[in-house]
Amino acid sequence: xxxxxxxxxxxxxxxxxxxxxxxxxxxxxxxxxxxxxxxxxxxxxxxxxxxxxxxxxxxxxxxxxxxxxxxxxxxxxxxxxxxxxxxxxxxxxxxxxxxxxxxxxxxxxxxxxxxxxxxxxxxxxxxxxxxxxxxxxxxxxxxx
Numbered sequence: 001x002x003x004x005x006x007x008x009x010x011x012x013x014x015x016x017x018x019x020x021x022x023x024x025x026x027x028x029x030x031x032x033x034x035x036x037x038x039x040x041x042x043x044x045x046x047x048x049x050x051x052x053x054x055x056x057x058x059x060x061x062x063x064x065x066x067x068x069x070x071x072x073x074x075x076x077x078x079x080x081x082x083x084x085x086x087x088x089x090x091x092x093x094x095x096x097x098x099x100x101x102x103x104x105x106x107x108x109x110x111x112x113x114x115x116x117x118x119x120x121x122x123x124x125x126x127x128x129x130x131x132x133x134x135x136x137x138x139x140x141x142x143x144x
Contacts, residue, residue, distance in 0.1 A: 002077035003090065007136055010068060013047055014132040022130065032124050035066035058116045067118035069136060071127055073110060076141040083108065
């Protein structure tokens with residue numbers, strides 16, 4: 001599955017949860033709080049495969065899952081550029097000091113495993129929109 005397919009599928013799951021919360025009268029702050037890892041693993045176990053393992057994607061005490069994918073992540077399923085004999089498929093638009101480029105054979109992908117930027121409640125609140133796909137739209141470099 002490419003990045004585009006994952007974003008589309010995840011966006012559909014995200015939308016269903018947010019619509020459910022909005023129908024219950026949840027405010028922005030309540031929605032953000034709902035997406036706390038500890039709450040989500042119990043109330044929305046199908047949202048993330050890591051919930052079943054009680055495992056966080058990033059080692060941090062208070063992980064918020066609203067921005068499961070980072071708005072600073074940029075990708076193109078067909079490749080962004082060629083670097084020698086390798087093709088780069090993704091990168092970080094803010095060049096986070098905690099991110100790095102991972103080389104996997106002839107493919108280069110952004111490795112965000114050490115970066116927790118989008119999982120802090122304050123960051124989520126700053127970039128919040130009930131439409132997760134709207135937040136993620138700049139990520140897909142094929143849709144410019």
